[in-house]
Amino acid sequence: MKFPHFAKTPVFLMATALAGSGVLAQAAAPADLKFASAAESKAEYERVVVPFFAKHCNDCHNQKELEGDLDLAVLEFDMKASTSGARWATLVDLLTKGEMPPKKRTRPMPESVAAVIRWANAEAKRANRHFTRREAYANGNKVPHESLFNPKDIPPFAADPQIRRISPEIYAAFVAEMKAKSRLGQPFSPSGRTTFKDMGTPKVDEPVTAQLLQNALSIVESRTAHKLEGDKVVGNLTKEFSALFHPVTPPSEPQIEAAIVHQFNQILRRTPTDAEKTRFVALMKKNIADAGQTVGVRYTLATVLMLPEAIFRMEVGSGTPDAKGRIRLAPREIAFALAFALTDKRPDAALLTAAAAGELDTDAGVAKQVQRLLDDPKTEKTRVLRFFREYFGYDKATDVFKEANGGGSAVDHPGHEPRALVEDTDRLVQLILEQDKDVLKELLTTTKSFVAYKTAADSKKKIAEAKAKFEADRQKDPAKFKDKLFKPQQKLIYESYGLTDFPDVQPVELPADQRAGILTQPSWLVANSTTFDNHAIHRGKWIRERLLGNVVPDIPITVDAQLPIAPEKTLRTRMAVTQEAYCWKCHQLMNDLAYPFEQFDHFGRYRAAEIVQDLEATALNVDGKGKPKGPVMKGAPLDISGLIAHVGDKSLEGPIKNPIDYMKKLAGSKRVEQVFVRHAFRFWVARNEAPGDAASLQATHKAYSESGGSMKALITALLTSESFLYRIAAK
Ligand code: HEC
Ligand code: HEC
Structure with a gap:
């Protein structure tokens, strides 16, 4: 059924309703390029920037269109303001690269782009902000860790309606x-x-x-x-x-x-x-x-x-501001925010009733609802597992193409089944969440693992049946089966974990000198690998950003980011190209953190040596007519030593001998725990943390650590925090 003559109606209604909601209040206001005051900056802003936006930008970034969630009319010119600095940084970045306005639009005159950027830089200087891409949304680590976790100096809360x-x-x-x-x-x-x-x-x-x-x-x-x-x-x-x-x-x-x-x-x-x-x-x-x-x-x-x-999702708050200028989200907004924090479903009846009854007006009332939802077995907490998937990123294992038995080389692994590896880690995360004790520490150090837990029993049974049949057939006709060996059809996923059979009982204990936690699970290792090799740089970057909370500068577009092709050399040897001074200023932040994982091959299997090509033997490997018969491989000794450095936390820094000691060290670190909390904050508050979130972050970390590492306590504290429940009213 088609409704052609109404094609505009709902869009129109939607637009008017948004405009009428009063949420997106007008803000923008009323001349060299060092500004002594906000007023001077504002004058130049109005002279240069406002008309530029009107001509090139506003039709996509206004109250109604809101592309990229950006209404330029409410973007404050004052970069000292709570969140506008990050927004301006993104904007300048996109303008500089010519990405805004989008390519299909008429190009603005370069002079006018330059004038806008000139103003932005001068204003940034005045506001003592530094423009780098790091300040863009994608990176919360830009806010110095110490400034967020210093209980003696807590900056005032600031958060825009969302x-x-x-x-x-x-x-x-x-x-x-x-x-x-x-x-x-x-x-x-x-x-x-x-x-x-x-x-x-x-x-x-x-x-x-x-x-x-x-x-x-x-x-x-x-x-x-x-x-x-x-x-x-x-x-x-x-x-x-x-x-x-x-x-x-x-x-x-x-x-x-x-x-x-x-x-x-x-x-x-x-x-x-x-x-x-x-x-x-x-x-x-x-x-x-x-x-x-x-x-x-x-x-x-x-x-x-x-x-x-x-x-x-409206999270804008209502009512009159309190003494700190904060307005609390409306009860109905809180009900939706809580439901969407934990599940993908809209609030249940009890939550809406609590909202209507005024129970969500107090933090205790909110906490009660959070606990109810967390404890209710019927409420599927889809968002909690999703946090761990997105934080660790192990689910990306399925995105990495592998020739599991393509090249006939010694590292082939026909049992490779990335989907099963992800399911195993999902189940492990769930188990640790069920126990809800020392959650992060367990995630980083557990020796437990699920091994093809969804299919193991079935595979085992099928293999046994096929083998019995094979043996019976052999008995009947021994001649026909003379040199044949039994080959199961099933993927031997357990080989990824270094086992020799599908386990009868799950989870299994893996050898404590081989595995420790998620980063040694095949899923995570594969997610950070390439078709043929480990991806040490990605692994190091992950640890640097997600556990140590440091910033890694983006890879410059001018760098030809390729390692030399040299099958006779180990990965670590090939990575020597990144030790050139220019490269090293960035790569020192990544490479050394990843080398301990050279203990595993790119399928995530524990190994004793790295398989490389033996050039001499390959040269000799010719047939009668001198034609090469293909590469000959050999094992090269592993160098799995690493180094934690440049963290800004001496208790963590120092050499690392192997992945097990490494994981234990990280798991024992208070900073690592706090960086984990920062990531939980980003996931649940859905924005990067800013200095004004220090109180919420500290309260959340305290709840986690005092509860003995309970994720439930962490989530409850986060969802009752000021950052989750309050906004600063637009002036
Ligand atoms: C044709 C519509 C259109 C025009 C015109 C346009 N933009 Fe955009 N803009 C978008 C869309 C769509 C997005 C979101 C997707 C993305 O980030 O690429 C976006 C995203 C952005 C973002 C990123 C927001 C964020 O925080 O991630 C900024 C900043 C931005 N635009 C600035 C500008 C500026 C400045 C101009 C004028 C020079 C402009 N845009 C013109 C469509 C437009
Ligand atoms: C400003 C920081 C910076 C500099 C300088 C830098 N890199 Fe990188 N490099 C990175 C980052 C960040 C990544 C990871 C990118 C990603 O996430 O995929 C990377 C990734 C790489 C990769 C892996 C690419 C891939 O995805 O497979 C190689 C190889 C590499 N860099 C080599 C070099 C070399 C060689 C130099 C010096 C000529 C260099 N880099 C200089 C930051 C830098």
Whole structure:
């Protein structure tokens, strides 16, 4: 069914509703290039920047379009302001690279771009900000660790009201709940430039809106599907909807209103306000008059699914500011924020009831709800496991292409099954979360592992049966089976873990001198590998950023980032090219942190030597006519020594002998624990931490450490923190 003549309606409504929400208040205000005061800077800003934005940018970055979640009209010129500095840094970066406006648009004059950048640099100087790409959203580590965890100097809280798009997962759960009959396209894709997927600036542009609209119509069509038998409406639809389709009697105003109320409750989990009732009743009447009863009714119901509330997460706060200038999120905002923090589903009845009863007005009330959800076995905490997946990134193992038995070389591994490796680590994370004790430490040091836990029993049984059959056949016809060996069809996934068979009991204990925690799980090692080798640089970068909390400068585009091709050399030897002074200033931050993992091959198997080509033997490996018969390999001794340095925490720094001692050292570090908390903050508060979040971060770390490493305690503290529950009201 097509609705051509209404094609603009919901988009229009959506835009007006957003504009009317009062959320996106106007801010921008009213001349050399060193500014002695904010007023001077502001004057130049108005002279140069404002007209530039108006000409080249505002049609995509305004209250309505909000591309990249950016409304230029509310971006404060004053870079001393809480969060605008990071935004300006991204903006200058994109302008400098010519990425904004997008390529398809008319190019601005270089002089005018230069003038904007000149102003931005002068303002940055005045505000004592330093522009580097690091200040962009993708990197929270830019804020010095010490400034966040110093209990003696806690900067004032600052956090802007936030409007976020719902995640692809939330949308999928919503659609599933709506039980649409046809398959619906996913309108959203996760944002790419950030550490965690549901953070940053995902867009709601025209293609997204078009898909949302199409889905909204399909959902409504499914939910109002019916047949007419005589003058009866027959079908699996509610009485509120059924009344709308009566073939003889058009719906009365009270019937329309009842249907609108029903639709609001279903889609938005609330009743419409009087103003909304009036607006939607009028809209349905008009649509029926314009397009006929069936189309008019369905289109109006679909419009409810296009309201900003159904697409965006409002976390803006309400009420009057307290003594610190903070406003608390509205109870309903808190209910949604809590539900989406832990699950992909909208708040359950108990949460909405608590919100309505005023229970979410106190932190204790919020904590009670968080604990209820965490303890309720029926509530699937999808977001908690997702945090660990995105933080460790082991699920990327499935993205790395391997020729498991392609080249016939000594490192082949036909048992390689990345999906199973990821499932095993998922299960391990869950086990550690169930125990909820020393969670991070366990994740970094456990010797336990699941081994193809979903399929092991089945594989084992099938292999035994096939082997029995093979033996029986051999008995019958020994001659035919003379030189044949039994070869199972199943993938011998256990070889990834260094075992010789599928285990009978899960989890298994792996040898304590071989494995310690997630970073020694094959999934993580494979996720940080290439088709043919370990990826030491990625491993080191991961540890530097996610455990040590330092900043690694981005790889310059001028660098030809390739290691020499030399199959006779070990990876570590080939990485010597990065020791040139220019390269080393960055690579000293990564390489040495990764060498201990040379203990494993690129399938994640523990090894005693690295397999390299034996050049001499290969040269001699010729047939009778002198034709090469192919490479001959040999084992080269491993060098797994590493070094922790340049951290800014002497207790961590020093040489590392092997991956096991390494993991124990990291797991015992307070800093590592705090860096973990910083990442949890980013995931759950959905933005990078800023100095004003110090109080929330410290409270969260304290709760974690005093509870003996309970993730539940960490999450509860985070979700009751000032950073989660409050915003600073726009002035
Ligand atoms: C045709 C629409 C369009 C125009 C015109 C446009 N942008 Fe964008 N902008 C986008 C979209 C879409 C995104 C989000 C996707 C992305 O980050 O690439 C974006 C993202 C951004 C971001 C990143 C926001 C963040 O924090 O991640 C900045 C900054 C930005 N634009 C600045 C500008 C400036 C400055 C101009 C004018 C010189 C401009 N844009 C013009 C569409 C536009
Ligand atoms: C300003 C910092 C910086 C400098 C200088 C630098 N690199 Fe890098 N390099 C990086 C970062 C960061 C990465 C990881 C990029 C990523 O995440 O994929 C990297 C990755 C690499 C890789 C792996 C690429 C891949 O993904 O497979 C190689 C090889 C490399 N660099 C070599 C060099 C060499 C050689 C030099 C000197 C000529 C050099 N780099 C200079 C920061 C730097």
